[in-house]
Amino acid sequence: MDIRIKLLLVLVLFIHVLLASGQNQDIVYLQALMDNLKNTPPSWVGSDPCEDKWDGITCTDSRVTSITLASINLSGEISGDIGQLSELQMLDLSYNKGLTGSLTSDIGNLNKLSSLILVGCGFNGPLPDSLGSLPQLSYLALNSNGFTGRIPPSIGKLTKLYWLDIADNKLSGSIPVSDGPTPGLDLLVNAKHFHFGKNQLSGEIPPQLFSSKMTLKHVLFEDNQLTGTIPSTLGLVQTLEVLRLDRNQLSGDVPSNINNLTLINQLFLSNNKLDGPLPNLTGMAVLNYLDMSNNSFIASKIPPWFSSLQSLTTLMMQEIGLQGEVPVEFFSIPQLDTVVLRDNKLNGTLDFGASYSNHLRLIDMSNNNILGFTQRSGYPKNLILTGNPICTENARESFCEHSTESNSTYSTPPNNCIPATCGLYQVSSPNCKCSYPYTGTLVFRAPSISDLGNSTIFTSLQSSMMTSFEMHKLPVDSVSLGNPTKNADDYLDLTLNIFPSGDERFNRTGITRIAFMLSNQTYKPPHAFGPYFFIADNYDSFSGGPKRRHKSMSIGAIIGVSVGGCVLVLFVVIAGIYAYHQKGRAERAIIKNSPFASWDPDKGSGGRPQLKGARSFTFEELKACTNNFSAAANVGSGGYGMVYRGSLPNGQLVAIKRAQHGSTQGGLEFKTEIELLSRVHHKNLVSLVGFCFDAGEQMLVYEFIVNGTLKDSLSGRTGIRLDWMRRLKITLGAARGLQYLHELADPPIIHRDVKSTNILLDERLNAKVSDFGLSKPLGEGDQTHVTTQVKGTMGYMDPEYYMTQQLTEKSDVYSFGIVMLELITARNPIEKGKYIVRQVKEAMDTEKDLHNLREVLDPILSLSTEQLQGLERFVDVALRCVQETGNRRPKMSDVVKEIENIMEMAGINPDAESTSTSESYEGKSKGNNHPYLNDFSYSGGLLPADLEAK
Structure with a gap:
């Protein structure tokens, strides 16, 4: 019996040694990496980063699976030992400017790596071909370093790559495409983002690079040395939303099929040598920002199709040979904000007409041949006509005085408090607390914003950022923005200060989590700001004591222990298998009978x-x-x-x-x-x-819900075209689901996060309400509300709940009203700083057909030949749902009855099951979006979040 006990003890000891030897292989290489780095976190003490919980190191089953050390002032070089961490899935070393040297080719050994993020470091040298040996890589961000040489063609082998950002480096040579066995970037059919701007790329843009198979959303090639013509194959990529080809040496005609890109929001073609006719952009119904300046287009009048771009906010057309008079209807585009037509050959009399856009802020027509100006009351004060004949005799008129638009001095104001007087290096936050903020520069690469004096848009940006920080439960008290500036690249720069909560300083964990949220694009800004990147300043005010030096076990000793342990364990491992099998059976039985036995x-x-x-x-x-x-x-x-x-x-x-x-x-x-x-x-x-x-x-x-979210279909991501009948059916289905929660569930349930991303569409496009993580039961008896912390999604949130913290069923009704407005406009609740409710109310005229709402309708509806029967009543119901106070809003049961009546008026049986599938509505859902992904809400979520939302 004593011998058996001794053998059992030896068995336990050897199994422990076996486990230790498995751990040690990562410990060895992580400590070897550490030997090449300076300013590593003070928590990096002890011999086991998994057991001792080193900052920035995440382990699974004692194997290192994630290294996130962004913005902690690391310096040194990354040795080839990184390639030995075979279970590594995430590597983020962004914003450590002291990290230098080349990127080791051993990085290609990380077969499980899904994200490689090295934004804003000091790396240099060529990109290794071994990057193409990372089969799981979906996110590659190497921007804002000093990488040189060519783009490795091997990147084309990364079939799962979603995000490719190599901008702001010193890369040169041509854009690689496949040629026989040689891969190229044309094979990246799942990629959504090509960010190649501010390099030294040369040669033609290969026509082979683009095809109808691609699903790109952003193509950013600005500020390179690209030559030749714009390939017509670009018009096949109908998923494009942002296109920047400016500041190159492109020539020839703009392809005539470019107007196939009907989802384009921002289009930059300026500062090239384009010399054909002005491209016809008819059909680009969602185009916000258009810049074709400084080209050599064939001289022409302002074409009539310009006035069809009803979403246009900014038009930049200086020095492109425009001539003739400016049509009066040109200024009636409803959202038009900024028009720059200087240095052309425009003539005649300038007249805005009686119905010009009330958003007009800047009109620069200097250095043309304009002879007169028909003044009307309230015309844009920032009108510039210097250098025109009209100013020869009217030099004292305000529009003839030299005027240059300066950058805004906006900064976030205090939040109803008096700024504190702070000590050295401290800053008073918007909440008037002295602390040491985390600072840096937000750079927006393709903003549709021109008015930098409009504080509303920056308030919206600040609010969305704070909402995102709160959603991910980061230690942030407040954020402030300042000094908005349009730089020479037409980027929008903003200084960003992020203030800590609960303490006057951030610790390293807080900084790395915040930095990671910005480096991997977890934070999604309002749509008008477009794609962005962040460059952090060094943070020198970490809480906690100075770095402690530590002594690590020598590599040779660790390897010796590991090998010895493995040899000994081989003699007893078979005996352990039986015991492990028995233990597993017992554990499975416990789980089956009591799944929450371990609930804490x-x-x-x-x-x-x-x-x-x-x-x-x-x-x-x-x-x-x-x-x-x-x-x-x-x-x-x-x-x-x-x-x-x-x-x-x-x-x-x-x-x-x-x-x-x-x-x-x-x-x-x-x-x-x-x-x-x-x-x-x-x-x-x-x-x-x-x-x-x-x-x-x-x-x-x-x-499994196959067709994703209602939001995806409205935005065009799924390829499903929703007609009016289908939108009514979706509205009714979602309303019935909420009615069930409010009136038939026991006790009643308030959803608390009704939005278009939480309404799913099945294979027959029937609506299903989802995501109950924030929901609240109403309670028993006559209880009418729940007093609770405010959570939900900005733009959908009931203002009465926001102010009182009293959650009611009418809070869901308000959110549902916003969804109804989304269904007819396909716009975000808050877009370009404008609230969807206000936009609809301002456009409404109940005396006219369709309430005069055609200008705000989804182009799919407004351009449709079908009769939009019941639209006016639909809008009336939606606006009753979004009344300021809950007692003026209908119940969900009333909403259901109203929608049923509208459908019956339109000849649709509200209780008939649809016999057609989503394939009848122009394509099933595509891509990797999935309906169960949360986004943009006040609570829930762990980094990294869904990249597709970007």
Whole structure:
């Protein structure tokens, strides 16, 4: 008996040594990396970064899976030892300007790396060809360094690449495309972002680079040395939203099919040598910003199709040979803000007409041949006509005085308080607290904003940023913006100060989390600001003591221990297998009978979830139905974590939302959603199939909804074209789902985050309300409201709830009214600093056909030949839903009746099931978006969030 006990003790000891040897392989290489770096975090003490919880190091099963060390003043070089961390999935070293040297080719050994982010460092030298050996890479951001040489053609092998940003380096040579066995960037059909600006790229833009298979949203090639013509194949990429080809040496005609790019918001063709006719941009219904200045187009009059660009806010057309008079209707474009037509040959009398845009702020027509000006009351005060004949005799008129537009001096004002007097290096925050802010510059690469004196747009940006920080539970008290400047590249620069909460300084963990949110584009600015990047200043005010030096075990000693341990364990490992198997069986039985046995109520999530009928899955079951959570099963990522498509043994397709370890969305939202969805069942609510709370995992298992979110369809991302009949059906379905929650659930449930991204469309485009992580039960009896912390999504949030913190069913009604307005306009609730409710009200005229709303309607509806029967009543219902106070809003049951009546008026049976699938509406959903991904809400979410939202 004594011998058996001794053998058992030896077995336990050897198994421990075996586990230690598996850990040591990463410890060895991480400590070797550390030897080449300076200013590593003070927490980097001890011999095991996983057990000792080194800042910025994340481990899974004692293997290093993530290194996020952005903006902590690291310096030195990254050695080839990085390539030995075989389980590494995330590497972010951004904003460490002291990191120099070339990028080691050993980086190509990281077969599981999905994100490589090195923004704003000091790296140089060529990009290694081994970058093409990273099969899982989806996010590659190397911008704002000093990389030289050519773009490696091997990048074309990265079939999962979504984001490619190599801008602001010193890269040269041509853009590589495939040639036989040699790969090229034309193979990146899943990429959404090509950011190549501010390099030294040369040669022609290869026609092969673009095709109808590509799904690009941003093509940014500005400020290079590209020559030749713009390839006509560019017109095949109909997903494009931003195109910058300016500041190159392009020549010839602009392709006639460029107006196929109907989703373009910002188009920059300026400062080239284009010499054909002005391109006809008819059909670009959502174009906001157009700059074709400083080219050699064939002299022509201002073409009539300009006035068809009804979304245009900024037009830059200086020095392109325009001649003749400026048409009166040109100034009636409703959102037109800035017009620059200087240095042309325009003549005649300038007349804005009686119905010019009330948004006009700047009109610069200096250095033309304008002879007269028909003055009308209220004409834009910033009118510049210097250098025209009219100013020969009218030199004292305000429009003949020399005027140059200066950059704004805007800065975020105090939040109803008196700024504090602070000590050296401290700054008073908007909340008038002295602290040491994290600072840097936000750079927007293609803004549609021209009016830098409009404080509203910057307030919107500040609000959206603060909302995002709160959503991800970052230690931020407030943010301030200042000194908006348009630089020589037509970028918009803004200084950014981020102030800590709870302390006057940030610690390293807080800084790296905030920096990561900006480096990997988790934060999404309002649409008008366009693509951006952030360059951080050094932060020298970390909380905590000075860096402690540590002694690490020698590499040779660690390797010796590891090898010796492995040899000894080989003698006893077989004996351990049986014990491990028995233990696994026991653990699985416990999980099956009591899935929440390990639930910790002390983590802020309350008691164990109380469920009614939801199925409990083990980790192994979900692992099997997703092929070990393979990349092929991954359909997206969001604030909560990854989403996988799976197939249960019975053939049912499911969507599995898997929280990342340490998710800040946490147990409370997980508990809320499974408790609520396990007891509510309605055809217009997404169904919960089950959950997993096993092996340290939190997963929610839903029915799989194939056509994504309503937002995706309205924005054109899915390729589904929604006609008026289908929009009415979707409205009714979503309204019935909310009516069920409010009136038939026991107790009633307030959703609290109704928005177009939380309304899903199944294969027949039936609406299903989803995402109950923020929902609240109303309680028993006559309770009419719940007093609770404000959470939700800006733009959809009930203002009465926001002010009083009293959540009611009418809060959902308000949000639903915003969704109804989205359904007819396809606009964001807040767009270009303008609120959708105000835009609709300002456009309305109840005495005219369709309430005179054609100018704000979704172009798909306004250009449709179908009769929009009931539109006026639909708008009336929506506006009643968004009344300021809840007592003036209808109940959801009243909304349901109204929509049913509208449908009957239009000859549609509201209770008829649709017999057509989404394929009847111009294509099924495409891409990797998935409906279960949260975005832009006050709570929930773990970095990195869904990149597609960008």
